[in-house]
Amino acid sequence: MNNQPLLEAVNLSKRYEDGALAVNNVSFFVKPGEIFAMLGGNGAGKTTTINIFLNFIEPTSGEARINGISSHVEPLKAKQHVAFVSENVMLYTNFTAIQNLDYFVRLGGKTQYTKDDYRKVLLRVGLQEEAHNKKLKGFSKGMRQKCGIAVAILKDAPAILLDEPTSGLDPKSGFEFIQLLDSLRNEGKAILMSTHDIFRAKEIADTIGIMRQGNLVMQKSREELSGENLEQLYMNFMAGVYE
Amino acid sequence: MTKLIIEKELRDIIGSTKFAVTFSICSVLILLSFYIGAQNYRVAQAQYEASKSANVRQYEGLTDWMRVHSFKIFLPPQPIATLVSGVSNDIGRTIEVRGRGELRSQDSRYGDDPIFAMFRFLDLDFIFSIVLSLFAILFGYDAINGEKERGTLRLTFSNAVPRAEYITGKFVGSFLALTIPLLIPILIGTLFLPLFGISLSANEWSALALIVAAGLISIGVYLSLSLFVSAKTERSSTSFLLLLSIWILTVMIIPRLSVVGADLFVKVPNMDEINSQKSRFMSQIWNEDRTKLNGFTTTNKNDVQALMNEFNKYMQNLADEREKKYNEFAMRLNEDRYNRQMEQQQLALFFSGISPSALFSLASSEVAGTSLKLEQEYLAQSKEYQKEYAKFMKEKTGMNMGGFAMVFRKITDDNAEKPTTININEIPQFTFKPIEASGGIGPYAGYAGVLAAFNLLFFAGAFAAFKKYDVR
Ligand SMILES: Nc1ncnc2c1ncn2[C@@H]1O[C@H](COP(=O)(O)OP(=O)(O)O)[C@@H](O)[C@H]1O
Ligand SMILES: [Mg+2]
Numbered sequence A: 001m002n003n004q005p006l007l008e009a010v011n012l013s014k015r016y017e018d019g020a021l022a023v024n025n026v027s028f029f030v031k032p033g034e035i036f037a038m039l040g041g042n043g044a045g046k047t048t049t050i051n052i053f054l055n056f057i058e059p060t061s062g063e064a065r066i067n068g069i070s071s072h073v074e075p076l077k078a079k080q081h082v083a084f085v086s087e088n089v090m091l092y093t094n095f096t097a098i099q100n101l102d103y104f105v106r107l108g109g110k111t112q113y114t115k116d117d118y119r120k121v122l123l124r125v126g127l128q129e130e131a132h133n134k135k136l137k138g139f140s141k142g143m144r145q146k147c148g149i150a151v152a153i154l155k156d157a158p159a160i161l162l163d164e165p166t167s168g169l170d171p172k173s174g175f176e177f178i179q180l181l182d183s184l185r186n187e188g189k190a191i192l193m194s195t196h197d198i199f200r201a202k203e204i205a206d207t208i209g210i211m212r213q214g215n216l217v218m219q220k221s222r223e224e225l226s227g228e229n230l231e232q233l234y235m236n237f238m239a240g241v242y243e
Numbered sequence B: 001m002t003k004l005i006i007e008k009e010l011r012d013i014i015g016s017t018k019f020a021v022t023f024s025i026c027s028v029l030i031l032l033s034f035y036i037g038a039q040n041y042r043v044a045q046a047q048y049e050a051s052k053s054a055n056v057r058q059y060e061g062l063t064d065w066m067r068v069h070s071f072k073i074f075l076p077p078q079p080i081a082t083l084v085s086g087v088s089n090d091i092g093r094t095i096e097v098r099g100r101g102e103l104r105s106q107d108s109r110y111g112d113d114p115i116f117a118m119f120r121f122l123d124l125d126f127i128f129s130i131v132l133s134l135f136a137i138l139f140g141y142d143a144i145n146g147e148k149e150r151g152t153l154r155l156t157f158s159n160a161v162p163r164a165e166y167i168t169g170k171f172v173g174s175f176l177a178l179t180i181p182l183l184i185p186i187l188i189g190t191l192f193l194p195l196f197g198i199s200l201s202a203n204e205w206s207a208l209a210l211i212v213a214a215g216l217i218s219i220g221v222y223l224s225l226s227l228f229v230s231a232k233t234e235r236s237s238t239s240f241l242l243l244l245s246i247w248i249l250t251v252m253i254i255p256r257l258s259v260v261g262a263d264l265f266v267k268v269p270n271m272d273e274i275n276s277q278k279s280r281f282m283s284q285i286w287n288e289d290r291t292k293l294n295g296f297t298t299t300n301k302n303d304v305q306a307l308m309n310e311f312n313k314y315m316q317n318l319a320d321e322r323e324k325k326y327n328e329f330a331m332r333l334n335e336d337r338y339n340r341q342m343e344q345q346q347l348a349l350f351f352s353g354i355s356p357s358a359l360f361s362l363a364s365s366e367v368a369g370t371s372l373k374l375e376q377e378y379l380a381q382s383k384e385y386q387k388e389y390a391k392f393m394k395e396k397t398g399m400n401m402g403g404f405a406m407v408f409r410k411i412t413d414d415n416a417e418k419p420t421t422i423n424i425n426e427i428p429q430f431t432f433k434p435i436e437a438s439g440g441i442g443p444y445a446g447y448a449g450v451l452a453a454f455n456l457l458f459f460a461g462a463f464a465a466f467k468k469y470d471v472r
Helices: A046-053 A073-080 A097-107 A116-124 A140-154 A173-185 A198-203 A230-239 B002-014 B017-057 B115-118 B124-140 B144-152 B150-155 B165-194 B200-233 B238-267 B271-293 B304-352 B356-368 B375-395 B439-467
Strands: A009-013 A019-032 A035-040 A061-066 A083-085 A160-161 A191-197 A208-214 A214-220 B071-074 B094-096 B104-107
Touching: A009 A046, A019 A035, A019 A046, A019 A061, A019 A191, A019 A208, A019 A214, A019 A230, A035 A046, A035 A198, A035 B144, A046 A160, A061 A073, A061 A140, A073 B144, A083 A140, A097 A116, A097 B150, A116 A198, A160 B094, A160 B271, A173 A191, A173 A198, A191 A198, A198 A230, A208 A230, B002 B017, B002 B124, B002 B165, B017 B071, B017 B124, B017 B165, B071 B115, B071 B238, B104 B375, B124 B165, B124 B200, B124 B238, B124 B356, B144 B150, B144 B200, B144 B238, B165 B200, B165 B439, B200 B238, B200 B356, B200 B439, B238 B304, B238 B356, B271 B304, B356 B439
Parallel strands: A035 A191, A035 A208, A083 A160, A160 A191
Antiparallel strands: A009 A019, A009 A061, A208 A214, B071 B094, B094 B104
16 A cells, blocks of 8 residues: 555644634644544634645645645645545535435546445435435434535545534444444545544544644654543643643 | 536526526516517507508598598508517507608507506516516526535535636526526417417517527626626625616616716707797798799689699699708708707617616617617608609699698589599508518627627626635
8 A cells, every 4th residue: 555645734834814823833644544633622723724625725834735736736636636524514405415415426526426326325324215315405414414424435535534524413323433434444545534522533543633723732643642541631732731 | 527517506496496486487477478469469460450441441432632632651560579569669650641741650559558658568678688687686696605605615616626617617507597497488489479370470580589699698697797796795695685786777777877868968859849940930931932922923814724723833833842941941950850869869878788688678679670760760661652652642633742732623523524433542552661680680789799798797707706716
């Protein structure tokens, strides 16, 4: 397996027009078959970081690379190698789950799928069959989240960005989601996930980063963390104990 | 990629409630306009025939062409005018032709049925320029900011989607979605036309096609404008309000203001002023001629017939001269008024050119033959007819009557043979040659060109705005 990083932040900084420094000189990378969990409270800069990867905003300095391609220099090329699930997946309410899947997956460049592929993937992410041909209008946040994850899986990109993907899921779905992530990792995907959920992060991540006020204040591998109490560590970082 | 976005846009709109509502309203209005148009045409056609025969009937039984002082001609209804009425209901349809003198049209449709003048007709012009422009705004006001509000823009642009293709797909998709509720009922309506008793000539079919084409371009203007505004504003409620204001301004206000504005810059003397000047002049030269009557001398004191002929000839000469003078005077006044009117019209048209819906109305009336030219054309053709009529009457009566001529005639003739009735049908027939679509194609292309330029301009604006758009 090629071991070059698929997702890479290099001295990434973002200062918004109003002067707020949302991301401050952040560097990390995610290799194929790895999950990087970005922990941090509200306003820590997690979404901003992901938005730079997707070229929704330009970095003030540094760069975000996907498969070695700088996302603000060649956004169209970079985005071919990444799938994205947002905190609150929004789809077309006039379309059924399958229709939404079909549209967004084609938009992602994959045209070879059959209805049956869509059905299988929706079942895999835990969306019950009777919902597949229903319009999105009545879907709960969790159901939409599942559709979003299905889109990401079908795009079959080597890298996946997840911005608090479990926030709308019930405990059972959350558990299934972690298993899903595990299988995606085994397929060799490089996964960057932002989350508030320390326990899930500890359970699944190969590397955990903690963000606070735009700074990546801690970055440790599973091995490095094995003896430590992550929860205590997190609270300490949040309190600024190590500054 | 663009094709995919177009398909999605089409499906998204066609599945929406607003599409269902638009489709129903359009279908009802368009089919109704075809139906009402056909009804109106039939009524107008019957009226036209009735007026013609009533006109002929009034001369039945006459034995002397001298008693035919004038002959009425009528503007026949045109089928295409029922779809794009333009000025056809405002201008007079009847002209009373005399051997000489000015021609004036009277009896307009709106004059006969004032209720229609109040509410106008429901025609394709109304549907395109008012109803469909509004629907175009309804389809486009949230094209961009609505997607952002719905949150779908984020997922879309997490993919490698070029913005140019996205906005093009948006435009084309919603444009196609708009043409469905438009073209289907129009197609059905045209298929029904023969059933309604209307057959269109090849010329009229091409006019109809050109009208629909201009309509589509003008809808495109409102759509690209909506796209532009929706890419420039944060919220769809804002863009809707803004676009609604623009719509009211361009559809309702600018066309009216342009007329008022043109009137401020160019003054046109009104018809009453002109007519009173003319009649003052006429009575002046008539008075002069009356004194000339005293100068009539004759060598045929005993032969009554010869005397009468001589007198009539003398009077004819006076009348001819008087008419020449009067015509010169009237022509000057008319020309002056006409020139100013044209100037004012041009200015009004220029002002109204910033309104896409006004441009559409102008373009469509040009090819429908119901533009401002219709009245001029009718008068011009009736003048030609007047010559024919005068020639015919001169052959029949030996003189050219009309205007203020005065003729002495011997009424009784003791040893005359029993008089035969005249055949009024010998009078030359007036057939109006409608303005061909090809005749209006120049101005049509001009108006349509401006509309196309608006399309490009607004789309370029939308394009530029969307390049910088924050899709988060
Ligand atoms: N568009 C914006 N303009 C200005 N400041 C922003 C903008 N978006 C986010 N921020 C600020 O940047 C910081 C990081 O926000 P965000 O990346 O959303 O954090 P997180 O996702 O970790 O909760 C916060 O202080 C937030 O207020
Ligand atoms: Mg966030």
